[in-house]
Amino acid sequence: MAIAALSTGLTVTLTLLPASAQDATSEEVRPAAQPVSEHAAKSLGTVVRTDERYGHDRLFQGPRGWVYWNVLEGPKPIQNPNLWPDMQSTYFLGRFAMPPGSSMTLRGSFPYARFFQFAIYKFERETFVAIGESLRGPDFEPDPLSENPFRVGANRLAEHRNYTIRILAEPPPQDASQRETNTLYVGRDGAELQGVIRIYLADQNKDGAGWGPADAPFAGTGLPVYEGTLADGTKLNAEQVAQQFGKPFSAATKQPMTTDEWVQLVQSERNDPDLPPETAPARNPPQWEKYWTNAYTLFGAFKPPTERANIRYEGAMEGGGEGPYLVTFLSRTFGPVYVLQGKMPTFPDTFAGEDGKGLAIMPEAQTQYWSLVSCEAVPSGQVVDGIADFQVPLDADRNYTIVVSRPEDRPSNATLENGVAWLKWSPRGEGLDDPRNRSDFGMLIMRIMANNPEWKERPDLITTPGTEAEVMGPYFPRGYYTTRTDFESNGVKLP
Template sequence: MRLSRLLFPGLAFLASLFAPGVLRANPGLHTCFWQGPYSVADLPVYNQPPYPDTHAAYWTAQFVIPAGASVVLNGTYPVARYMSLISYHTANATPVSDLPDIGIQPDAGSINPFVAGAPRYGSSPTNYTVQLAAGNAPSSPAANTLYSGTTDQTMTVMYRVYVPDNGLDEAGGVALPAMSIHNADGSITTGSAACSAAQASQSLIPTTIIGQLAYLPVRLADPPLPVVVWLQTRLILMAALVDGFANPDNAYLEASLSRNYGTVAVVTGLRPTTPQTLPNAAVMGTGNMRYWSLCTYEFYTEATTDCAFDQGLITDSTGNYTIAISQTADRPSNAVPNCGFNWLHWSEAGDGDGHTNDGFLILRNMLPDPSFTHAIQNVPLPVAAATSALVMGPYLPTVTYMSKADFEAKGCSPM
């Protein structure tokens, strides 16, 4: 997340109140090197990373680079909207270096299908090679290289895939990147032997769940108001206190909701353009940004309730959308695509900590085009409601409250 660390009195005390937890993974698509996938699709049996998107899957690797050797990933670009490889400080899960798909150069004779206009299907190979190196990232990092950010040889990497094409698995129809060790004597170790040599963790990476005493001031830092505003206050606090594995390719805004002001929160705005990769686009398109989503969460548990993403959003002919957000019992009968409206589920558990009227939204902007000036990435820090509105204009959603009956009075206008 593009968030500044926020320090405040008592931070050290609050940090002592956390309860340890663990990210649990689907026992499906993984290797001896990659643990996962961590995805919302794995619920309710499995937990998930902090505030994940329902259209993404995540894998993690934690290992040791053998002395005198180098660690290499050989992969095939997935057929998906986005992928990335990001390394993190092992101690606190903050990002060290980031390789988004368009930043990964293809192997000789291969093409990168994420480049605008590139074919996404065809006979051309789509392979790449990434080096995993110990130490801090230099001011001018080497191409296709991730750094550990540690003084020792320990390294943590996360692999993400968003919106695979229709009919493909969570990894976008390709194998997970294969790890090999290139030894000082010129030999190459692969497969399970490489995992053993790199001491690749077969356990899940631990995470932290904020304790209830620490949670109270965080919840009150951005309380729900009758007039909903978009900020980053709660996300900054959670990032400073417990959350890790931020994605530098995304920027976020949050909105706190309460059913005390109305049982239906109505979100309207202008959808930015994105590459239309679904169902199975032949070439990579262009847009204002790579990916856009709006998700509802239980703020305390950090569990995702529901998400709407760009290509799945119902809009009018000018790109404007209306989303009704409510608990199931309060869903308006006309909050359906055939009536031109979207619906997001507001968790019946509220924030997951007993505040059943609480709601929490996260707006996600990914990899905006440099020419698009209305992205969250362009909002100056610290984020304020006035500057967000000024920078984002019609792309900043407006949120109002109403009753189920009031929303149903909008009628049904088939698209």
């Protein structure tokens, strides 16, 4: 099956290989568990090789992501990204606790990818919450004689691309200027931590993690090598770090709500009177807003405005993730086709480059990464489809139109050839394995990550609920419900 992915000025055709056609670099042959979305950017063989190359580390578990869970036959529980992942992401998660005064040193190489981050989360509020300790790609100081490919103007394809970072079980200096280079501080309380290696959109000719080639043997290591030091100076090798610092993983990320809790919320008599149980929390016209805390965004979306105003919205978004995110809830009851419009910020189109080997020089842009995913409800947490910035056709003013529907409702003119991207609406609706499942439910999440501080309409500047459209101007997404027949007859309705 051929998959077309639209890049700025370039069409890239990728082939999903059946298991029998995988090359000899795969140690194990596994058939695809499910068909891959037409927006996936890696072949089945590449997905399998990524899993085999990097799936054996004692501390950093993975690779975790939508494509590994949906494509691999018999994926590991840790590979289930059951809280609305991006389709182009590859994660590696390490859970550990560090005694006071200890440290970990990690030595790795920058991936060939659009976005790279190492972040630390602390377990609290029954999940892992960001503590402000992270390094995005441009933040890393490269090793001597190496280049950081994520900095504007850098050679993205540089051969020497190594880094060294340190995790220190001490509180961060009160004076930020006293922080050590490439150092993350996690405190002396010995709390359970989660380190996340986050990689988005590896280059076309690389594996899913962006370290090794997509279709040839790889002699490198990819994942960083690590060692530790205790407060008394005792040195720990990688095996000892995993043994003394490492913590076990649960089968999967705990959902913010169970099915029963979600259904009770849907049917609550205290909900906004304008939100009947058949469609709550979707509204007509649909409303986009910034994703705040789970309490404000998930629970609060059902409540009357006066009650919602009393819910805390400030603070880190639970469950990790690199925002800002925008979210909207939908219902096919209002219309089987949802049309989304907005202006695409400039982004570095790194995937293919001029020769199919990735963009050579990192350009300046408004955002590092933009994407849209179609989701099931929170008890499921699954994504059913997703599209990244380079796959969205734009007009001369960088405006886009994206149609969301089930395949049977897809308008015949909702195609790339007509300048329209298409995203699949969840065929299971809420995705609950429960007779109370509402099949008409829909949900979209938009990621706009690592934004340029010079971009005046960036969503990072949204600090109060309700100001999203004012802050983002033409970049704020707007949408409406319609039908297949109406869209085929009238096309896009201008605002």
